[in-house]
Amino acid sequence: MDTERRMDPALYKAATQGKVASLRQLVDPEDPSVLSSTTPQLNSALHLAAQHGHAAFAVEVLDKNEELLVARNDDGDTPLHLAAKAGKLEVAQLLIDRALAWPQDKKSPLIMTNKAGNTALHEAVRNRRAAVAVALLDADPSRGHDLNERMESPLHMAAREGLVQVVQKIVDYTWVGQEFLPSVSLSGTALHQAVLGTHHRIVEILLEKRPELIELTDSDGNNALHYAAQKDHQRAVELLLKTRTELAYKRNHQSMSPLHVAAHYGSTDAIKALLRHCPDVAEMADGYGRNAFHASVENGKANALRSLLRRVRPAELLNRVDANGDTPLHIAAKRSRVHCALLLLNDRRVDPCVRDHDGQTARSLVETKLHTGEMDAYEMYLWKQLKHQEFKRCRKQQLPPLATYPSRRGSNDKYFERIVETYILVATLIATVTFAATFTMPGGYDQTKGIALHGRNTAFKIFVISNTVAMCSSIVVVFCFIWAWQDPVRFKVDQLLWGHRLTIIACLGMLVSLMTAVYITVAPTSRWPAYVVIAIGVSTPAVVVLMLGRDVIFVPF
DSSP, X not given: OOTTSBOOHHHHHHXXXXXXXXXXXXXXXXXXXGGGOBOTTOOOHHHHHXXXXXXXXXXXXXXXXXGGGGOOOTTSOOHHHHHHHHTOHHHHHHHHHHHXXXXXXXXXXXTOOOTTSOOHHHHHXXXXXXXXXXXXXXHOGGGGGOOOTTSOOHHHHHHHHTOHHHHHHHHHSOOOSOOOOTTSOTTOOHHHHHHHTTOHHHHHHHHHHOGGGGGOOOTTSOOHHHHHHHTTOHHHHHHHHHHOGGGGGOOOTTOOOHHHHHHHHTOHHHHHHHHHHOGGGGGOOOTTSOOHHHHHXXXXXXXXXXXXXXXXXXXXXXXXXXXXXXXXXXHHHHXXXXXXXXXXXXXXXXXXXXXXXXXXXXXXXXXXXXXXXXXXXXHHHHHHHHHHHHHHHOTTSOOOOOOOOOOSOOTTHHHHHHHHHHHHXXXXXXXXXXXXXXXXXXXXXXXXXXXXXTTTOHHHHHHHHHHHHHHHHHHHHHHHHHGGGTOHHHHHHHTHHHHHHHHHHHHHHHHHHHHHHXXXXXXXXXXXXXXXXXXXXXXXXXXXXXXXXXXXXXOOO
């Protein structure tokens, strides 16, 4: 076949549009060599007809030149590959029928591979062309286990894509060879892929028809349960454990059990299922001596830690030290996992008095940042909580001495000065506004008695109280921050957080004052403007919390 010959544009147009009459005009019955011409990508007229789904055109081409059935384009694809990729069932069936009649001494298009090592079945499954894949399997069911360059079989791909019908057809065929060996591929077996894709029906089929897959691992030593734990697929965890409970105790090449993996990725549903079936799996430690508590804290997975705390009873596991002598609380302190550390501190089983190999407690580890000036508001709060817990629970033990406050000036004094100035300004404005509101009571005064006209109104009483709270809170903030310059470091640790929270209270009090003042002064016959103001006022704190989350209660430092 002359692959250098370029295709006539008229033939190209006829092939892509499926015009049989044009084909007959272009091809000389005595010399069909024009069909050997190709496009720049080496696609023949049969490639184009297969890609566009023109079965009648394909029949006409094959009747004139049957050798085009095994012609390859620049990607190594035969016409059957392109029909499979495009999901053109009618053309694919035609090509399959011709392939079945292909001489046995020649390589069949059904087993021919492209440059990626994919057969037509690989391509049909990869592109989710289930109908074409089933037709190919009907022609040769053994092709479901062919491996491509990436060591993936069509069964492997179908499991990943969730093609239940294709998987069922492949596994129904009796297979005597071993389809997959351990540690061959990074992506594991078909069972691994079904678990990753949360295709539970396929998981059930594979466990029933190919039970040997459950023991196999990927190249990192992960079995299918490791994958289910990583992706937090509770249903898959349940199915696998019911089939083979021992999977929960298998380690990968990093000595991590499925529970370690679930804790590492924060998979709370998987943790529940694993501990429900195998509660003692929580005792397993990895190669560094770390259990699931260590793994969840190391990666800052607070939800996973909370789930473990609820379901694991022995206190020894919460205070277990790893190869470095670190408990989960030590790791939380070292990695600044404040949320995890606070969860641990709230559990009475956690011992804050444990010292690591260097003699450090969690409190002293956090304390080291105090001298470097790197401690943020979250860590300041954690440090105070750790000090409080040590004072309550570690009186009879020898502990590292409490750190003294470092020098008064740090590396971020300019930023600190701006924060203090901002708080003083805000608090002063609030105090001024609320003080003025005290003498301009909503609704006015009785000119003869000097008493507020709405003094007996419940809304007025709420106004007076909220206005007073706002003013007094802001006054405390002003006086508190005036003395901030004496010792900035001590102030940042002990008083800045309270000043921040009092400012929030003052703002909320002023907001309530606004809503009640409007409600009092709006005419009773037309209350809707007051209701609109109240709705806006109530939604304002919600919007702030929605934007900032739990950060709103901490100083932006």
